[in-house]
Amino acid sequence: MQKQNIFTELPSDLSQEVFEPLIKTDKVLIERIVSKAHVTPVGQWYDQAHSEWVMVVQGAAKLEFNDGKTVKLNVGEHINIAAHVKHRVAWTCEQTETIWLAVHY
Numbered sequence: 001m002q003k004q005n006i007f008t009e010l011p012s013d014l015s016q017e018v019f020e021p022l023i024k025t026d027k028v029l030i031e032r033i034v035s036k037a038h039v040t041p042v043g044q045w046y047d048q049a050h051s052e053w054v055m056v057v058q059g060a061a062k063l064e065f066n067d068g069k070t071v072k073l074n075v076g077e078h079i080n081i082a083a084h085v086k087h088r089v090a091w092t093c094e095q096t097e098t099i100w101l102a103v104h105y
Contacts, residue, residue, distance in 0.1 A: 033100040040088035053080045053103050059098030064090040
């Protein structure tokens, strides 16, 4: 057992979004996602077989849903996305890293 900090050891290469598992079991995945000006390519949607709860712990982001709804997430804000709800990342902060905490269940 070792103490860790979600804000340390950020990846230096952010040419692509970085997904880092923190805890992974057969039933749950908790991960840190690091974005900086990343978006899901236009026309592509996440359509996950599991539900996902996400919170922005640094930076900011905007999610777009295929029903046309958009949700901006600032620091401390979170959302639960049910399984098979199509969504994409429409925007992440360009000035600083956006750090997400995601729980897939």
